[in-house]
Amino acid sequence: MLYYFYLEISARRAANELNINYNVVHRKFMHFRRCISNYCNNETRKLYGELELDESYFGGRRKGNRGRGAKNKAIVFGILERKGKIHTVIVQDVSADTLMNEIKNKTKKGSVFYTDGWKSYASLEQYGKHNIIDHSKELVSNHNHINGIEGFWSFAKERFHKYHGISKTNYPFYLKEMEFRFNHRNENVYKLLIDMSIVRRVV
Template identity: 40%
Template sequence: MIENSKLSHYKIKKIIQCFCVDIPASKTALLLNLNRNTINYWYMLFRETIYDHQTDLRAKFVGSIEVDESYDESYFGAKRQRGFHGKLKRGRGTLKQPVFGIFERNGRVYTEIVPDCKMKTLQEVIIGKVSLESVIYSDGWRGYNGLVDVGYSKHFRVNHGANEFARGECHINGIESFWSFCKRRLAKFNGISKEYFDYHLKETEWRWMREPNELATELWNLIR
């Protein structure tokens, strides 16, 4: 991937370091005295590589698993439907694009853009990504009904509607922390087009709770 590049390995590693510290492309171009188009090219190449890497991870999640969906208005943009003139609602029932997340405590996070948050949709994602022996924690959304019926014998909920956010080990603080990180990080782009949103989502998934040096080492190995 880098053998035909006109840039030296030293320069490429410098671009990787800036990317992994999350420095915007415009500032990276100034810091490294490189053309902005060159930085844009490498940043997009990194995102495509990370996307492929994250989507190729096939090992199922196991252990204590938190599941949750997000519709955060700061980066999951609202969609107007023709003939609809009312005020868009927030959260479930909104016209916004939902994104579903799975968090393995002390481990990985997985995100997926979904068409809706109905029971069938969420079950298909969970069955495909989470081992049956896992313990699943969720909130009280009806889309999580029936998990016991499909083989997940240990499913516990917190009732956010009743202001219950933790009951011992029963909480979804981990995946909610990820959504907060995702919101803060993606908000700085001031809107991301549908074409590139999935790349940024997978990049954020890849970055979460990891140090820049660790990310830089992995990214260098991925593009070689």
């Protein structure tokens, strides 16, 4: 079952091909996602250097209203370390208090931060070097951009489109799966999954 999960084959298709009850496969797949979530959340190294920050809205049918939340949508905040990893978290809002609390928990002071002009990032100048990207006024330069994290949003949303009716409770586990796959996209993900001792028992 783990190999089907690694290949991003749906639980329903895996159940059909393995001739196993769908609910059994779905539970195993969710177990794998919880293992991955624990693996990601246990990462204690703080991100440092050139960091791209952004928020995006996942799920639901209505377009998100930035700053006031979005009905039926999950607000995801991301921090991407250039030439490194991305950290994602579902947040309740995009206020300065919420975002700065996450930034201070997951990044080292003195980093170089790249963001758009959203007001909640204003106090970043007291925590490191803050570069603001204004997409409406300037062309993207070699360094002054947030293309990396925008690439992750596309990577994740393309995969989320395959799923239907993800519960609010399970959404964080799917998100961490996307984070894990993105962070290890140039590695042997199947071997990494096998090496997780907590997963090994149910391959």
